[in-house]
Amino acid sequence: MEPDLAAAYERCRRLHRQHGRTYYLATRLLPAWKRPHVHALYGFTRHADEIVDQTDALAPADRARALRDWSDRFVAGLHGAPVDDPLLPAVLHTIRTFDMDRADFASFLRSMAMDLEIAEYADYDDLLAYMEGSAAVIGTMMLPILDPADPAAAREPARQLGLAFQLTNFIRDIGEDLDRGRVYLPQRDLHAFGLSTADLRLAASRGTASTPIRELVRFEIARAREHYALAAPGVTMLAPTSQACIRTAYHLYGGILDEVERAEYDVFARRATVPNRRRLRVAAQCLLTRAGTPVVAAGAQPVPEAAH
Numbered sequence: 001m002e003p004d005l006a007a008a009y010e011r012c013r014r015l016h017r018q019h020g021r022t023y024y025l026a027t028r029l030l031p032a033w034k035r036p037h038v039h040a041l042y043g044f045t046r047h048a049d050e051i052v053d054q055t056d057a058l059a060p061a062d063r064a065r066a067l068r069d070w071s072d073r074f075v076a077g078l079h080g081a082p083v084d085d086p087l088l089p090a091v092l093h094t095i096r097t098f099d100m101d102r103a104d105f106a107s108f109l110r111s112m113a114m115d116l117e118i119a120e121y122a123d124y125d126d127l128l129a130y131m132e133g134s135a136a137v138i139g140t141m142m143l144p145i146l147d148p149a150d151p152a153a154a155r156e157p158a159r160q161l162g163l164a165f166q167l168t169n170f171i172r173d174i175g176e177d178l179d180r181g182r183v184y185l186p187q188r189d190l191h192a193f194g195l196s197t198a199d200l201r202l203a204a205s206r207g208t209a210s211t212p213i214r215e216l217v218r219f220e221i222a223r224a225r226e227h228y229a230l231a232a233p234g235v236t237m238l239a240p241t242s243q244a245c246i247r248t249a250y251h252l253y254g255g256i257l258d259e260v261e262r263a264e265y266d267v268f269a270r271r272a273t274v275p276n277r278r279r280l281r282v283a284a285q286c287l288l289t290r291a292g293t294p295v296v297a298a299g300a301q302p303v304p305e306a307a308h
Helices: 003-019 021-027 035-052 060-078 088-098 102-114 124-146 151-172 174-179 187-192 197-206 211-237 240-262 276-288
Strands: none
Touching: 003 021, 003 035, 003 088, 021 035, 021 240, 021 276, 035 060, 035 088, 035 102, 035 124, 060 088, 060 102, 088 124, 102 124, 124 151, 124 240, 151 174, 151 211, 151 240, 174 197, 187 197, 187 211, 197 211, 211 240, 240 276
16 A cells, blocks of 8 residues: 555544544444545545534634535545645545445535534424434445445445444433534424523533423434434345444444433533443454344334423
8 A cells, every 4th residue: 555545544433433432333344445445534524524524723704615625635536636745545446446326425524514604494394304314325335345235235234334323422412512502403303392502502611501401302212212213124135244233333333322311311421422341341242242133223102292
């Protein structure tokens, strides 16, 4: 591997290890030759996130310009132009290696641009339109690396897993997103529980959630688990050597919701994390689980009524 390319892959790996601890642990269960390509995809998405989220360092217009410039370099690289960037060579190499769908990357970058223009979403359909680019396509980006026997059949479960993971993050990170000036949970859901964005800000400032906020979080967890249930059949569609990785990520991200429940749905008291001991135990169990064993969608249940 060329030195610049190796350095780009290493930079992506470091980003993944630093910022994506749960997913990084799961990735270690993949065959060694596949791991750098997963790191490259993570590095691509993480770097775009970092451009968008520099709320203290850059004004929105400056962040929009930085994202546009970086996106232009990426697109130029797709067309064969030399790229002067610390991580894009790895991303471009991974895309070429697996002949990935370029449309997924364009969709992702469009959603990142939305974060600079849209602070809240009216209803879940509006949020899903954003999540299609920010989350569902990440699931489909991964498919060529995970090598399902029937890529067409595995596509929808992969989309659903991306949605499940991102909604889990939105639930856990309500306070952090408020600090960035964003509310991802739909306004219609807030209103159904008698809440407004101002109520979320007040709870965040106090470090504790009110009863209506806890009920809202419970509602959103049930919605997330519907996505997990729809994603579960996709794990056994993957190549046997890929199943332990995704099985682990599935259970560890779902475990974040378990931790929110243990905190009685108070996402402001502390950040919900899966304890290290449990993370390692889950990874070991998934590694030892025979390929083809169905995934049980823990806690899956119909979304409760939001209307009060």
